[in-house]
Amino acid sequence: MAKKDIILDLKQKAKELRKDIITMIYNAKSGHPGGSLSAIDMLVGLYYYKLRIEPKNPLWENRDRFVLSKGHCSPAVYVVLADKGYFPKSELDGYRKINSMLQGHPELSTPGIDFAGGALGQGICFALGIALACRLDRRNCNVYAMIGDGEMQEGAVWESSMAAAFYKLDNLIVVLDKNQVQQTGRTKDIMDIGNAALKWKAFGWNVIDINGHDMAQVINALDKAFKMKNKKPTIIISNTIKGKGVSFMELNYKFHGKAPNDEEYKKAMEEIEKIDVKKFK
Numbered sequence: 001m002a003k004k005d006i007i008l009d010l011k012q013k014a015k016e017l018r019k020d021i022i023t024m025i026y027n028a029k030s031g032h033p034g035g036s037l038s039a040i041d042m043l044v045g046l047y048y049y050k051l052r053i054e055p056k057n058p059l060w061e062n063r064d065r066f067v068l069s070k071g072h073c074s075p076a077v078y079v080v081l082a083d084k085g086y087f088p089k090s091e092l093d094g095y096r097k098i099n100s101m102l103q104g105h106p107e108l109s110t111p112g113i114d115f116a117g118g119a120l121g122q123g124i125c126f127a128l129g130i131a132l133a134c135r136l137d138r139r140n141c142n143v144y145a146m147i148g149d150g151e152m153q154e155g156a157v158w159e160s161s162m163a164a165a166f167y168k169l170d171n172l173i174v175v176l177d178k179n180q181v182q183q184t185g186r187t188k189d190i191m192d193i194g195n196a197a198l199k200w201k202a203f204g205w206n207v208i209d210i211n212g213h214d215m216a217q218v219i220n221a222l223d224k225a226f227k228m229k230n231k232k233p234t235i236i237i238s239n240t241i242k243g244k245g246v247s248f249m250e251l252n253y254k255f256h257g258k259a260p261n262d263e264e265y266k267k268a269m270e271e272i273e274k275i276d277v278k279k280f281k
């Protein structure tokens, strides 16, 4: 398949999954649409293009690992896992319901989930641990973790960043979903993270800076990160827009953790339906 066709398919997939994200949050009447919509293009790049996984054998020892450090954005991972066949799509209807498989924050009992995220700053530490363990066990697998820009304010992120560089973990690839908005407003107003690229570079990481909604850039970055075995961990700074694809959610902190009401749901679905994937970025 030509690369441009692969990219078009991935864009189409991300469009479909945006609808699933909105629908499951609407049905649950709670959840985090903003950071799920900003992350979905990268997750599609990861799960449909890059990760070495076997959905029928979720605990395959040599699988690549994915850690969602910003665990509140679980809808974006759940829609992908359901579509990949880790569990039936009907499970999405149970999202955030008591005793259902899909809780608000990921649980290890869910097939395909490698980290029970929720407390920000912890996932990247866990990913660092798996990357070290994989190396000790001589496993040829990569560990990917996604963190948020608000999450980057957590001290533990910097401890693990320093440790990953010190231990020369070139099997660790972190994606920073830099969607510009955290829980209660713009990240730059709450506690500016400054020049993220320079900071990670100064901590000894390879840095790849991209538009995280441009699927061509997403898969090129994943290829580049995969090949960059230079005894340094790699971070992909994925510049995104919180709520991307739904105009009234874009960069709107009010949709950090709020479900759409009936009218908003209808409008959101119409807007996503109208996305022209060829132009989307």
Ligand SMILES: Cc1ncc(C[n+]2csc(CCOP(=O)(O)OP(=O)(O)O)c2C)c(N)n1
Binding pocket: 032, 034, 035, 036, 038, 070, 072, 073, 118, 119, 120, 121, 147, 148, 149, 150, 151, 152, 177, 179, 181, 182, 183, 242, 256
């Ligand atoms: C340690 C910790 N403190 C606070 C929270 C509550 N919380 C959940 S999401 C969030 C904002 C995260 O912002 P960001 O990392 O930018 O995520 P995104 O914009 O992608 O949703 C906060 C403060 C938490 N989950 N963990």
